[in-house]
Amino acid sequence: MRGMLARAAENVYWLGRYLERAGNVARILHVTEQLSVELRGLAPGLARSLWLDLPKIYPGAIVIIDPNASTEDIAKQHLRSFLLATDNELSIAASLRSARENARVVRENLTRESFEQLNQTFHHIQDLTNKPLDTSMALCDAIKKIQVEIFGVCGAVDRTFARNEGWSFLNLGTMIERAFRTLMLLQVKLPTLMNEPEAIELPIYYAHLRSMLRSVASWENYRHIFGLDLDALQVLRFLLFDRYTPSSIKACVHALQLNLNSLNDGEIMTAPSRMLGKLSAKLMYEEQEIMAEEHLDHTCRDLSTSLMEVHDSVSRLYFSV
Amino acid sequence: MEWTHARLGFDEAFDADGQVRHAYRDLIATLEKLPTEELRRREQLQRVSLINQGITFTVYGQEEGVERIFPFDFVPRIVTAQEWQHVERGLIQRVTALNLFLTDIYGDQKCLRDNVVPYDLIFRCGEYCRPLVGTRPRHDIFTHIVGTDLLRDEVGNFTVLEDNCRCPSGVSYVVENRNLLSRVFPEFFEDHAVRPVDPYPQLLREALTHAAPRGRQDPVVAILTPGLHNSAYFEHSFLAREMGVALVEGRDLIVEDDQVFMRTTRGKQRVDVIYRRIDDDFIDPVVFDRKSVLGVPGLVHAYQLGNVTLANAPGAGVADNKAIYPYVPDIVRYYLDEDIILPQVKTWVGNRPQEADYIRQNMANLVVKLTDGAGGYGMLVGPAATKQEIAHFAEIFNARPEHYIAQPLIEFSQHPTHINDAFEPRRVDLRPFILYGDTIKVLPGGLTRVAMEEGSYVVNSSQGGGSKDTWILAEQPS
Numbered sequence: 001m002r003g004m005l006a007r008a009a010e011n012v013y014w015l016g017r018y019l020e021r022a023g024n025v026a027r028i029l030h031v032t033e034q035l036s037v038e039l040r041g042l043a044p045g046l047a048r049s050l051w052l053d054l055p056k057i058y059p060g061a062i063v064i065i066d067p068n069a070s071t072e073d074i075a076k077q078h079l080r081s082f083l084l085a086t087d088n089e090l091s092i093a094a095s096l097r098s099a100r101e102n103a104r105v106v107r108e109n110l111t112r113e114s115f116e117q118l119n120q121t122f123h124h125i126q127d128l129t130n131k132p133l134d135t136s137m138a139l140c141d142a143i144k145k146i147q148v149e150i151f152g153v154c155g156a157v158d159r160t161f162a163r164n165e166g167w168s169f170l171n172l173g174t175m176i177e178r179a180f181r182t183l184m185l186l187q188v189k190l191p192t193l194m195n196e197p198e199a200i201e202l203p204i205y206y207a208h209l210r211s212m213l214r215s216v217a218s219w220e221n222y223r224h225i226f227g228l229d230l231d232a233l234q235v236l237r238f239l240l241f242d243r244y245t246p247s248s249i250k251a252c253v254h255a256l257q258l259n260l261n262s263l264n265d266g267e268i269m270t271a272p273s274r275m276l277g278k279l280s281a282k283l284m285y286e287e288q289e290i291m292a293e294e295h296l297d298h299t300c301r302d303l304s305t306s307l308m309e310v311h312d313s314v315s316r317l318y319f320s321v
Numbered sequence: 322m323e324w325t326h327a328r329l330g331f332d333e334a335f336d337a338d339g340q341v342r343h344a345y346r347d348l349i350a351t352l353e354k355l356p357t358e359e360l361r362r363r364e365q366l367q368r369v370s371l372i373n374q375g376i377t378f379t380v381y382g383q384e385e386g387v388e389r390i391f392p393f394d395f396v397p398r399i400v401t402a403q404e405w406q407h408v409e410r411g412l413i414q415r416v417t418a419l420n421l422f423l424t425d426i427y428g429d430q431k432c433l434r435d436n437v438v439p440y441d442l443i444f445r446c447g448e449y450c451r452p453l454v455g456t457r458p459r460h461d462i463f464t465h466i467v468g469t470d471l472l473r474d475e476v477g478n479f480t481v482l483e484d485n486c487r488c489p490s491g492v493s494y495v496v497e498n499r500n501l502l503s504r505v506f507p508e509f510f511e512d513h514a515v516r517p518v519d520p521y522p523q524l525l526r527e528a529l530t531h532a533a534p535r536g537r538q539d540p541v542v543a544i545l546t547p548g549l550h551n552s553a554y555f556e557h558s559f560l561a562r563e564m565g566v567a568l569v570e571g572r573d574l575i576v577e578d579d580q581v582f583m584r585t586t587r588g589k590q591r592v593d594v595i596y597r598r599i600d601d602d603f604i605d606p607v608v609f610d611r612k613s614v615l616g617v618p619g620l621v622h623a624y625q626l627g628n629v630t631l632a633n634a635p636g637a638g639v640a641d642n643k644a645i646y647p648y649v650p651d652i653v654r655y656y657l658d659e660d661i662i663l664p665q666v667k668t669w670v671g672n673r674p675q676e677a678d679y680i681r682q683n684m685a686n687l688v689v690k691l692t693d694g695a696g697g698y699g700m701l702v703g704p705a706a707t708k709q710e711i712a713h714f715a716e717i718f719n720a721r722p723e724h725y726i727a728q729p730l731i732e733f734s735q736h737p738t739h740i741n742d743a744f745e746p747r748r749v750d751l752r753p754f755i756l757y758g759d760t761i762k763v764l765p766g767g768l769t770r771v772a773m774e775e776g777s778y779v780v781n782s783s784q785g786g787g788s789k790d791t792w793i794l795a796e797q798p799s
Contacts, residue, residue: 002541104375105549108561108568112374120373165586180772218792263586321584 004165010319011102012166016098016173019118019154022092028057028215031084031139035211036075043204051078055190057181058082061090072136072229079139083146084129092146093125106221111160114153121149125208144273151278168259169318175259176311179252182239183214183304193232206230212241216247236296241287249303250283256310263318272313279306322353325747331477333398334737341758347512349737352396359740364739367393367505376497378782381550392787393496394738395506398780399513399771402796408471408479408753409661409763413532414653416467416755419486419640420461421422421465421656427454436649437655442672445723447647447693448487448603448638453609456625458634459532465632466525467755468492468595468768471663473734479770480731481649482750486641487633491768491788492521494756495554496563500791501765506511516765517700522563528758529564530629533593540593542585543567545574547599547615552783557598561664564748571599576619581629595620599790601635608635628762643692643726644670667729671722680718682729684711686725689718702778712793730778738771748772750780751791765793 004012010082032050039047048071055061063081065074087092100122107115125146161167189212209230213219222238222245242248258274266271271278282290293299326335334345341349355363368390371377377388400408425432426443433440443449468489470482486559499518503510535541546557548570563570573583574592582589587792597604603613605621623629639645647668669676669687680689684703691699701714718725731749733744753767768781769789 002590003585005569005573006586007570007573008567009586101549104554104558106568107375107558108566109560115375116373119375123372169586316503318586321586321588 004109004169006133006319006321007031009165009169010315011106012109013169013319014172015099015106016170017177018095018102019150019157020174020177021090021149021181022099023147023154023301024178024216025058025082025090025092025095026143027217028054028185029079029143030140030147031211031214033075033079034037034137035207037136038073038207039204040071042201044071046204046208046284048074048300051075053188054078054082057184058090059184062088070149075136076134076139078132079143081144082218083139084125084133088111094128096125096150098123099239106166109166112158113160114156117149117153120170121146121153124149141268160257165263168263171258171259172314175252175255176307178247179256180304182247182249182252183300183307185212185215186236186239187297187300187304188301189237193235194296205232209235218245218247221245233291237287239290240290248266250280253283260314266306270317272317275306279303279310322357323743324349324364324737325745326588329734329735330475330748331479331734332498332736332746333473333675333734333749342403348397348399348509351508351512352744354557360739360747361742363505364395366500367395370501370505374497375555376501377505377555379550389478391782392773393498393501394500394747394771394773394787394789396737396739396744397402397502397509397790397792397796398736398751399792400751404479404792405793406763407763408663410471411481411661412467412753412755412763413554413761414657414659414662415469415481415484416757418429418649418656419462419467419484420463420652420757422652423637423640424457424461425427425611425656427463432652432655435655436650437643437674442640442644442648442736446642448601448636448642450608451501452621452627452651452714453634453636457536458624459627459630462532463634463637464640465532465757467529467757468752469755471751471753472731473751473765474664474667475732477734479663479751481665482731483643483646484641484649485599485752488553489752489754490553490556490598491752491770492764493559494788495754495766495768495791496521497559497765498788500788513792514797515792516795518764518766519763522560524756524758524762525762526561526564526566528756528762529596529630529632531758532628532632534627537593541567541583542594542596543569543574543593544590545569545571545595545597545599545604546573546605551598553598562597566596567599567632569595571613571615571617574617574620576617576623579619579623579626581620581623581776583616589713590760592629594632596632601638604631604635643668643690643694644672646724666731669727671718676727677722680722680725681715684715684718684727686729688730689714689725689727692724692726702730705778719772731776736769736771738773738787738789745775747775748753748778748780749789767791 013162036047051074055063064075064080081088082091084093100118103110103115103118128142134140210219211224240249243250257280260273290299326332326339328747333694334342336342337439371390379388405442439748449716464486471479472482474480496516512774528543530540543560543566544557546568558568565748569583575582576758581592583592599615600609603615606613607618607619621635653659653661670682671680687703689701733748736749737744738747749769749771751767754764756762769791771787771789772780773785
């Protein structure tokens, strides 16, 4: 069986990561703005801290803010930076630019429809840099539109990409990025969430949990199972161990295993397969122990580290031939 | 609708009396029915389509963000079946002769002994690769892909301006221009039997597979590109996608035991045929430019041993060197015992002292070109140059006249082109693509490049030129 060009596999992998990242950022910006507006009157400090959490969820993000600015201005600065800033490598514009660069390099592996959708989205976000977008509402509208377009790109890719090696690498990139971002979100939000509900007002506590679930597109999925029963530990357990919600760690690890298996033809146990096997077993058999741990944020950090090791191992095995 | 006819040169759509030529009647009638607003709308549609599809090229020497769309004019250029038959015969003759010439100069060198082409011309030619003397490519084919630039002279005869035997580019625009035109102006095609151009990738793959090293079943073909920042990268990826082959860079290839492998996710995989879109100079740092990071060390040796096919073969550039061009009619006569079918432009060679004098004295009336130049760079268009420019160029010429040729300025043909809501004549050339596989095949189409500026003779994309769809009409059953 002929293999895929190693460099092309790496580009497809990163295409998956950048597309996922762009979609994630768009979603979290939108959710943060909604919650921040909701809380501005009730809990101004919390409303402000929601924005200041963003660079922690996206380490390496550069957001220049005026510390004396109002919460609304802080919001605008973050929205603009994470939407358009070229010096913020984690902005949607930067992710789409990188996704497109990777797609251009492996264009022969993509269908015309996929490339066109991505290219069109890239040009739209470039056009936005020339528009005033001087209010949070204008920025949010633009983000919403771009988010819909990113869905269009992912849809085109999903419907047309051949289910070959390239598809597996694309999914590996997507899933690692998704799992990593869920874990970063948990790490940053856990200290607030693990406070007793009494420590903050109950409606705020619920709004916080709801928005966290929405940040990883899991709110409706959660409700289907638990109805209106919102509890921090339950949300945490859901985002770590639910097998069916696409952003949960267990679901991501499962998808990673499937894609790695298809690359190996199920025959050889490679280094990243072994790593994922261990991770999967931990999530399968140690749920109670993990949930009983005192420092769950440390657990999330360890899981992130494991995922980064999987990334390194995939890179060594497949991209550095 | 306003149509301006060409005052100089041959007008492709209108005859000397201003009457619409037969081949253009239906097209112009269709265009006349489309209101200005509608033409504008569709022009905008085609521009957006080109941007969204990323059909771009890169211009060198500019800052980042150098991707540009290749301006496309929607008025197609029409070549009748009869005209094309003549062009096709001429191109097949030319490519046949040039390959015999290349086989000879890298083999017995009979043509040199018989004084068909001067020894010194060959040995001074930068594209002549001495280490490859004695190497015979598979089936003696050096030029698997050729793009020959044609002009129509004052009376409409197709005339060869130059051959491109190294890495001719532009064929992706031939195919994409057709796709675009059929989407944006479907009504154009209703009354015309236009020969398709989309089989090109299939024909190219067949030609490359035919050239595979002896004994290789189901050969692996790859396209070698300098990378994303090359001006023709879109074309490289287009061809890889359409042929279903890998698009590799030098760093993806490795030579071991004189065989070429690409680095894949399943380890090293042997490559049999490389359609290289990198010039000789950069293809192998062992043989050519030592500083090249684009090439693959050991590649040329693997080629010499017949373990890999390089298309086009290294050293093939001699055949399109501008100093060789004046000798092509003699080359055709020598190898094929035929007169050349497609005429050439009268050329003075700086290598001959008498002709160099002529060039010096008539620079203001001539087009002077570097023998190894391309892309419209390093040339002087005398009639369009200022006195200072001519004086400056004369100094450069005098320093090494043997590196220049000169030709009269050809009043090449003009074609109606949509400019600012009117149809104005603009100069056009034509680059057909010729593939050499089991037989020589000419794609029924070609890249028509158009000088978008009024009065301009420069059609190069790097200097503001655009392109048109080129229609070769099918022969109508009588």
